[in-house]
Amino acid sequence: SQQGEEDPQALSIQEGENATMNCSYKTSINNLQWYRQNSGRGLVHLILIRSNEREKHSGRLRVTLDTSKKSSSLLITASRAADTASYFCATTPNSGYSTLTFGKGTMLLVSP
Amino acid sequence: DAGVTQSPTHLIKTRGQQVTLRCSPKSGHDTVSWYQQALGQGPQFIFQYYEEEERQRGNFPDRFSGHQYPNYSSELNVNALLLGDSALYLCASSFGGRPNYGYTFGSGTRLTVV
Numbered sequence: 001s002q003q004g005e006e007d008p009q010a011l012s013i014q015e016g017e018n019a020t021m022n023c024s025y026k027t028s029i030n031n032l033q034w035y036r037q038n039s040g041r042g043l044v045h046l047i048l049i050r051s052n053e054r055e056k057h058s059g060r061l062r063v064t065l066d067t068s069k070k071s072s073s074l075l076i077t078a079s080r081a082a083d084t085a086s087y088f089c090a091t092t093p094n095s096g097y098s099t100l101t102f103g104k105g106t107m108l109l110v111s112p
Numbered sequence: 113d114a115g116v117t118q119s120p121t122h123l124i125k126t127r128g129q130q131v132t133l134r135c136s137p138k139s140g141h142d143t144v145s146w147y148q149q150a151l152g153q154g155p156q157f158i159f160q161y162y163e164e165e166e167r168q169r170g171n172f173p174d175r176f177s178g179h180q181y182p183n184y185s186s187e188l189n190v191n192a193l194l195l196g197d198s199a200l201y202l203c204a205s206s207f208g209g210r211p212n213y214g215y216t217f218g219s220g221t222r223l224t225v226v
Contacts, residue, residue: 098206
């Protein structure tokens with residue numbers, strides 16, 4: 001079953017604009033990860049934030065985590081056409097093995 | 113350094129048949145996980161293999177089985193295929209049981225059941 005939901009389901013912006021995607025989850029987590037998927041192919045790991053972290057940056061990516069609200073957001077600054085893809089958040093549980101539970105994803109379209 | 117390799121890339125099977133998908137993990141990784149991704153959905157966890165044993169399993173029927181070899185490569189077998197098994201099957205590799213880093217995914221095998 002899916003862990004939670006990404007919001008919005010789809011997002012269309014112009015190059016240069018910022019894109020923000022949100023993710024909610026249901027259970028206690030060890031960490032939360034964001035992945036990108038181009039055209040229904042393999043997933044590419046973007047960034048991981050641990051449950052004791054609140055914010056993390058990687059290049060044009062900024063991720064926040066609010067464990068009290070069980071939510072996370074991914075901000076992509078100065079978007080490019082090449083950022084067009086589906087973005088998924090995935091969580092690993094607080095106990096047991098680190099299997100990933102994914103949301104349904106946000107489809108981002110960046111127009112030139 | 114090769115990433116995760118999956119084969120074949122595409123496959124068409126008939127209902128009731130059996131299929132085997134293959135995965136070679138990233139060099140240095142010893143754990144392989146399999147995911148099923150239906151169209152328009154997020155990936156769903158099928159099972160994870162470590163030290164040639166199924167370590168954890170998601171909510172999938174026994175028709176889904178797997179194997180891990182001593183070189184850490186893995187196979188996913190699906191018996192008695194149903195139309196609903198049509199999906200993208202993704203293999204992900206990692207090292208150890210609780211990595212604090214992201215998984216490496218293969219490009220997937222697109223299975224179509226007709």
